Amino acid sequence: xxxxxxxxxxxxxxxxxxxxxxxxxxxxxxxxxxxxxxxxxxxxxxxxxxxxxxxxxxxxxxxxxxxxxxxxxxxxxxxxxxxxxxxxxxxxxxxxxxxxxxxxxxxxxxxxxxxxxxxxxxxxxxxxxxxxxxxxxxxxxxxxxxxxxxxxxxxxxxxxxxxxxxxxxxxxxxxxxxxxxxxxxxxxxxxxxxxxxxxxxxxxxxxxxxxxxxxxxxxxxxxxxxxxxxxxxxxxxxxxxxxxxxxxxxxxxxxxxxxxxxxxxxxxxx
DNA sequence: ACCCAGGGTCCTA
DNA sequence: TAGGACCATGGG
Numbered sequence: 001x002x003x004x005x006x007x008x009x010x011x012x013x014x015x016x017x018x019x020x021x022x023x024x025x026x027x028x029x030x031x032x033x034x035x036x037x038x039x040x041x042x043x044x045x046x047x048x049x050x051x052x053x054x055x056x057x058x059x060x061x062x063x064x065x066x067x068x069x070x071x072x073x074x075x076x077x078x079x080x081x082x083x084x085x086x087x088x089x090x091x092x093x094x095x096x097x098x099x100x101x102x103x104x105x106x107x108x109x110x111x112x113x114x115x116x117x118x119x120x121x122x123x124x125x126x127x128x129x130x131x132x133x134x135x136x137x138x139x140x141x142x143x144x145x146x147x148x149x150x151x152x153x154x155x156x157x158x159x160x161x162x163x164x165x166x167x168x169x170x171x172x173x174x175x176x177x178x179x180x181x182x183x184x185x186x187x188x189x190x191x192x193x194x195x196x197x198x199x200x201x202x203x204x205x206x207x208x209x210x211x212x213x214x215x216x217x218x219x220x221x222x223x224x225x226x227x228x229x230x231x232x233x234x235x236x237x238x239x240x241x242x243x244x245x246x247x248x249x250x251x252x253x254x255x256x257x258x259x260x261x262x263x264x265x266x267x268x269x270x
Numbered sequence: 271a272c273c274c275a276g277g278g279t280c281c282t283a
Numbered sequence: 284t285a286g287g288a289c290c291a292t293g294g295g
Contacts, residue, residue: 092276092277097275097276097278099293099294148291149292150278190277232284266275
């Protein structure tokens with residue numbers, strides 16, 4: 001497992017290197033990681049790097065595809081993360097039409113304004129706020145985190161989560177789970193797929209952003225290369241991609257995303 | 271002064 | 284159901 005690669009692949013935004021370890025916020029706790037996995041925590045220790053997945057079997061299945069074989073050879077240590085669902089939800093609401101350095105700044109501001117504190121290895125951190133704390137904030141307080149027109153969506157998400165059970169969604173069929181999330185204002189299909197893939201164990205979720213839809217068109221002749229604009233278009237592209245890439249298409253998506261970003265001249269920059 | 275950023279929503283035909 | 288405008292903000 002390559003922690004640096006995984007933590008800098010557009011899945012998480014609140015991780016930093018201190019010394020020879022990575023430290024990151026995952027909900028109410030601080031996690032410590034290296035290439036062996038999670039090696040410390042201020043609280044509980046989740047399966048953040050999805051060690052329970054049979055990664056060899058997943059990679060063997062994906063290797064049947066030429067593009068993915070290339071991507072997996074370039075990024076052998078890349079993994080999907082299993083994040084705190086509420087933090088993941090807010091992260092990708094914030095990500096809409098933004099860029100990674102700014103998403104990171106916005107989320108750090110949210111932790112600073114509303115989050116709790118935790119300590120690990122003698123360092124102090126601000127953790128991610130609870131849904132109740134963030135949902136109880138005033139819109140102007142959220143706006144001061146630099147989140148612009150997404151600010152009311154952040155509040156809507158936090159308040160929705162207060163009367164919602166992520167475990168209930170985790171147990172639903174994929175399409176139904178995605179539907180439950182897109183019922184929340186500010187969460188469309190792409191953001192819902194990020195939440196499902198990165199925090200709720202839906203490995204068939206494929207976040208269809210501008211980069212992935214281009215890659216699916218270029219490499220597989222799936223879709224038009226334009227970002228899907230309606231549910232019908234999104235489902236059509238998603239269904240065809242899963243048919244082509246299999247039930248772990250979410251992993252495939254992450255290898256492709258990393259590769260096309262690196263090859264674009266606009267590599268992921270932290 | 272432009273254009274773009276891991277989009278979503280609302281309006282129109 | 285498909286196409287367009289608009290949305291705040293910061294960087295190149």
